[in-house]
Amino acid sequence: MTESTWRRWLSVPFLILYALWVMVFYQLVFTAWTLQYSYFGILLVIAASLLFMYAFPLRDRRLVVRLTLFCLMASIGIASFAGESLIWRIIDFIVFVGLALTLGRVLVGVRTLRLFFIIVALTIVQIFIPLHDLRNLAFFNVRYIGHLASPDPQVPSLPVAAVSDPVRPGMQEIVTLRGHRPIKDEAQDLVHLMNQNPQAGTTIESAIQELQHSYDVVAIRPGRLRFITHYATQRELSQLPFWSLGLMDFPFTTSHFLNLQDRTRMYVSLSADPGTLLSMLLSPGTVAQSMADLSLKTASTEAQNWKQVTGHQIDVTDGLSLQGGYLTGTYQGLPVHVRTRGVAILGVYHLLPQNVDANPQVVVEGNNVIQVLSLPPERPHVIATLKGSYLHPLTTDVVFADLTGKHRDALLVNTVPAQIFQLTSAGEWQRLWVSGRDSFRFETVFPRKGGDLLIANAPSLINTSPTRYLGGYIYHNGQLQRVFRVYYPNYVDLQTVHVTSATRPELLTSVFAHQEIVLLGLQRVPWLWLIEAGYVLAIAVGLARRLQLRRRVLR
Amino acid sequence: MKKKRMMWLSVLASAMLLTGCNLVSDPALYNQETVQRSVTPDGLNQVSTALSSMADVKSYELKASMQAHTGRFVQTVQFYGSVKLPSEVSMDETIGGANYLIYQDGSFAYEKDGNRWSPMQPLTALTPWQSLSSLLSVSPPKVVYQLPQQTVVSWLCDVYQFKTVASGTLLGGMGATSNMNQRTVPREALYTVWVDTTDGKLRQIEVQSTVGVPGLGTTAFDAKELFFGFNNPKLKFKIPTDLLSQIERP
Known part of the structure; x- marks a missing residue:
């Protein structure tokens, strides 16, 4: 390869591809190594960088290293403007481009126009997928990022839920909250509505203030070119239980819902004033009762508020509901009325082996206890009880997963630490796995032949920091085998949904402290594999170039 | 179909190669607290003595949290x-990221929400x-456990743990501003x-409990409340200037 040919390869498309590769490789590989393996990861990064540099002959090394560093720094520099207002973003971008091109021309040794195209390409990619979100490409494609910003500090993360889409049968749409954008005369209208609604428990003086903590309930579905946001309708909201959107700061705040002309508005108010909460705290002898009473009162108010908006109050699962200490209703055409300690239905699952009971069982949760009910027509009864403790309380933070692909579900329980339980044929609980890290938590599952893929937020392997990153695992021989890691730390409230595809599962999540929701789909193109292959290819090209130059010298 | 499977497997394999080790089951963390505690017959006396020793406390500082899961x-x-x-009380309170202030001097009691102070029940x-002492006299625990000594901030503490139930006589003794008297x-x-080993004073209290909430399951x-700065002579209570200017405004 002659010098002129080599130069020709440095054409604009190649440079753009190379810049994109550098940006993605750094986010997917180097960042992953350092976050996962701590100092050992840094050593790996140094080793991989040295190998990369060594691969190229001395005469090319300077150009390759400088160009690589330029691409990397430009990608990080562009990302640093993301949090600014539009005006400042434009001003900063212009200044940044000027500086980067001047420095690049002097230090990198590539023509200014080519460097400009590199910056433009990096910018365009980051407009669609912000730099940090590129880390999702380790296993997912980013289908949708929704910035539903609101200045309200009361919402650390936006609640998200999925409902059946009335216009796309078999598919779902996203329901969430969007920071309210003020409209004309709404304060007066709200005061009027609040006065008519004694359940709101508010006063005219606080109405204006509550407007600042006010949200529009919106639904989001994919359109032809982009996702479309519209106000959620009563029909859509009636699919959801009262707690799906209203658990912001439960039980310390109460969510209220109002039906306005074209939309449902949610606002939050304190369940108890700050003085009452302090008084509760300063009476430790009775704080358990007062907290319990506050929770019961707040939940009752929220359920009532939700009913007024949607007409929906009692949660019914497969024809069954919990009322007055009984599981009651009709299951598979037969009446059911069984005494239970449950206050919430977790679902209907196959917990027992198929040869013991071919019918699924109902799982309910009571005060720090989970009960499993078998519903044979002759004698429905409780077959197993799993009790929590005060040190490791059982909440509804439970995920059900078929670990082996034999149509038998296990309970992934998010106590601290998280555990996996399976019900034996004898009706006893077998603990299959318990986490050695208290910040590990299960989030959801992706159905998969041979055993579900368990989606979890897990801390780094070596680093002692409790920061969690998204991970996928398969249960095998008493261990969780890692399938993927996505080094994005703030995903909460993860749910398996079908928003853009009826067959392939997607991951819906809210981003903690960013008032942002994200929809992730399974990849068709294995980006991580391609990016890693790119590194090997770069080394191979470098070594080939070395060989070529050595031959030339020998001749 | 085969191509798809091969692609899926190659993604899994490359991802696994890069991301490494499996997570093994490790019950040590789960069992840690219960394994390390032992029954102490004298525990109730020790706790009661620590509570009695707080009688000479005239002022204190507090760092606390209430968490609901x-x-x-x-x-x-x-x-x-x-x-x-x-x-007299001066307290910062953070509820779900929003900040509130409480200032009280006798019957002059105000709380600040946003930029505005409002009167509150003192x-x-x-x-x-005293609340804990009343609880122990009405419902003494059957068993008191002792945990290994712990250092809280810089204070070495003996740690005691017990379960008990607040009985009916205590249920009306809640905060004066609470109107939730229908506890059943x-x-x-x-x-x-946590009892300080140096001066025998109460240093920290943690209360853990659960309730079954219809529709929501367990909450x-x-x-947890940490007490420090006992009887600090430098502790001064000064009315916040914005409260003063608000109440002086015609």
């Missing part, structure tokens, strides 16, 4: 401030140790008490 959500209220007995029960079900709770509570 419901489903996937963990919500926290945080407190930081000072109390001067019998009736707080009367400002001695948490006494709640059992797990109490953990688990954890209230």
